[in-house]
Amino acid sequence: MEFVATAAERDAPLVSLRDVRFAYGERPVLRGIDLSVHRGQVVAIMGGSGCGKTTLLRLIGGQLKASAGTVEVDGRDVGGLGRAELYAMRRRMGMLFQFGALFTDMSVFDNVAFPLREHTDLPPSMISDLVLMKLQAVGLRGAASLRPGELSGGMARRVALARAVALDPMLILYDEPFAGLDPISLGIIGQLIRRLNDALGASSVMVTHDVHESLEIVDYIYFVSEGRIVAQGTPGEIRASADPFVHQFVNAEADGPVPFHYPAPSIGSLLGAGAA
Numbered sequence: 001m002e003f004v005a006t007a008a009e010r011d012a013p014l015v016s017l018r019d020v021r022f023a024y025g026e027r028p029v030l031r032g033i034d035l036s037v038h039r040g041q042v043v044a045i046m047g048g049s050g051c052g053k054t055t056l057l058r059l060i061g062g063q064l065k066a067s068a069g070t071v072e073v074d075g076r077d078v079g080g081l082g083r084a085e086l087y088a089m090r091r092r093m094g095m096l097f098q099f100g101a102l103f104t105d106m107s108v109f110d111n112v113a114f115p116l117r118e119h120t121d122l123p124p125s126m127i128s129d130l131v132l133m134k135l136q137a138v139g140l141r142g143a144a145s146l147r148p149g150e151l152s153g154g155m156a157r158r159v160a161l162a163r164a165v166a167l168d169p170m171l172i173l174y175d176e177p178f179a180g181l182d183p184i185s186l187g188i189i190g191q192l193i194r195r196l197n198d199a200l201g202a203s204s205v206m207v208t209h210d211v212h213e214s215l216e217i218v219d220y221i222y223f224v225s226e227g228r229i230v231a232q233g234t235p236g237e238i239r240a241s242a243d244p245f246v247h248q249f250v251n252a253e254a255d256g257p258v259p260f261h262y263p264a265p266s267i268g269s270l271l272g273a274g275a276a
């Protein structure tokens with residue numbers, strides 16, 4: 001039977017988090033997150049170190065389960081999926097992990113072919129065509145036979161991008177896609193993230209510290225602090241915002257609402273503790 005999406009289903013967000021809470025053991029990390037990613041959008045999640053951004057991506061990707069609240073992707077409650085359903089859902093998600101994490105003992109070609117070989121029964125000739133198309137899309141068709149060790153950091157990130165979109169995902173999750181890149185590579189990766197998203201008709205969620213690059217390419221930004229969304233808006237709204245949080249991020253200020261120190265007892269109490 002042919003499945004025809006209703007207008008309401010087409011307009012519903014592809015990703016929807018409602019009052020999501022999560023703790024590692026006793027330690028609460030997310031304290032009630034509401035967030036939506038509409039179809040076709042590229043959305044950035046920003047926040048200080050350790051505020052729970054990667055945890056949010058893992059919840060959307062189904063690697064973690066929320067302690068409370070719901071995480072829906074394409075109308076399905078990710079936390080309620082069985083193993084086989086989750087596997088099928090993940091096949092429709094592309095993931096770019098921190099620093100790309102290519103397989104160093106495989107060629108560029110084999111790295112990009114990996115998800116196709118894992119998840120499909122396509123014949124080698126078709127896999128080859130698809131891999132070369134993805135490498136062409138990131139400008140690296142000529143580098144197919146190289147090993148990751150022979151690539152610059154920016155090139156390696158582009159290969160990781162090609163691998164993340166090898167299966168034409170509906171949703172692409174990026175964890176710090178700009179980390180460690182020089183300014184030119186950073187611009188190239190930003191443009192590729194936008195272009196691949198639009199060419200594939202996908203949606204993207206990107207965890208990043210890079211506010212300036214993000215403002216150039218995303219449709220919407222969420223700022224997370226202490227487990228909550230503290231600010232959100234389109235790039236235009238963020239640029240015009242007088243919110244102290246947003247201001248601290250946009251201007252890369254060390255002092256502001258985002259604490260510099262990991263929570264700890266006062267140094268005075270610790271220094272005094274050893275005194276006789």
Ligand SMILES: Nc1ncnc2c1ncn2[C@@H]1O[C@H](COP(=O)(O)OP(=O)(O)OP(=O)(O)O)[C@@H](O)[C@H]1O
Pocket residue numbers: 024029047048049050051052053054055056
């Ligand atoms: N497996 C784990 N077990 C226990 N605590 C964890 C685990 N993973 C992360 N944490 C803690 O949960 C908090 C949120 O971690 P998370 O990686 O989501 O933050 P982040 O915002 O992505 O940080 P960064 O920007 O520094 O990568 C951190 O304080 C971290 O120490």
